[in-house]
Amino acid sequence: MQLQPQLMRKGRKLDQVISGAREVFFRDGFESASMEDIARSAGVSKATLYSYFPDKAALFMEVASTAVADHTAKMVETVDIDAPVRDVLLCTGKSMTAFMLSDLGRRVFRICVAESDRFPDLGRRFYSAGPAFIRGQLIEYLTCAVSRGELAIEDIELAADQFPELCKADMFPRLVFGIDDVFSEKEIDRVVAGAVETFMARYGT
Template sequence: MFASPTRRDESRAARQAAIIAIARRNFLDHGYAATSMSTIAGKLGGSKGTLWAYFPSKEALFAAVLDDVTEAFRAQLYDALRPGRDCRTTLLDFARRFSEKLLSPDAVSLYRLVIGEGGRFPEIGRLFDDRGPAQVKARLATYLEREMAAGHFRRADPFRAAQHLIQLIQIRHNTQLWGSAGPLPAEERERDAQDAVDLFHRAYAPD
């Protein structure tokens, strides 16, 4: 049996959540390089020593922020890939949720951060990929492999197939990252999702 959390455990968890919330806004608003442990400690209202007791490095804190940002996103996408529905309905649900999340303000800020600072801090690119894109791609590949085995798609490398579908869904993502286009209307997002799934089905139609 698992012991119930004590008040001390609950207090520590609340403190950690507060640290992550402050760090999340600082990283997304100001970038990785411009965010320091001292700044976060000051906004938290405690000493830097207290902050280090929770997170031994800025990299560890950034990893916790990535987990916080991507956890709900991954859960939504995994729910879209649940069994029991036809593959077109499932992939369309996945495409809609994926597109909506990619074009959200926090997601755009996070992508800009990783792209803009990944050259100087390659560790943040690895952390981001491990906690976000790589996990989503692996789960989608597992689903597609199962559908290929059932004869709904032609046999192919499921990881490459997953990457192809993801790239089709991301077709408008760059314009958001560049700031060259405003938010997409709902009807355009829906059309893009439909197009991505249609093109994928044609490319991977059973032999």
């Protein structure tokens, strides 16, 4: 799995701006956050803020993309793609699920959903930076595993879509509908292990 760079802008104060924006967005929500508050939190002028980002939507997308890129980088570092398929899927599933259920992942998801009607491009760009990127990595890995005879999959794209959904079983609906905000490591391990076994029962050789 090869991580593609997410940030294209450069500048001495970029990290400062993103850190300040992240604090304000997650504290106040997208709609209530103001560029003035973000500039104050980041310790920069509004002129500096606008020199990096033309509007609030672009800034939030950078915050979300940076969070996803950081998590994906850590996931890529921890996954040994030469390990047995079960181990690769188990490690990948736990990493994906941990981010989805984290405070950061939950906040990013809820803001994107809440603002998708007013800013449809926001959701599309987040999907491209996060879920679509991980989907592409799964397709690449599954294709290699099939070529090595470790898996038997006819529709690799469908299988790449199915695995993350299996890892969400029960937990994601409870998260989205506000039933639970915290999930134990034992519960996450149980769901992901079940997802891997179900996946291997269908596609294992």
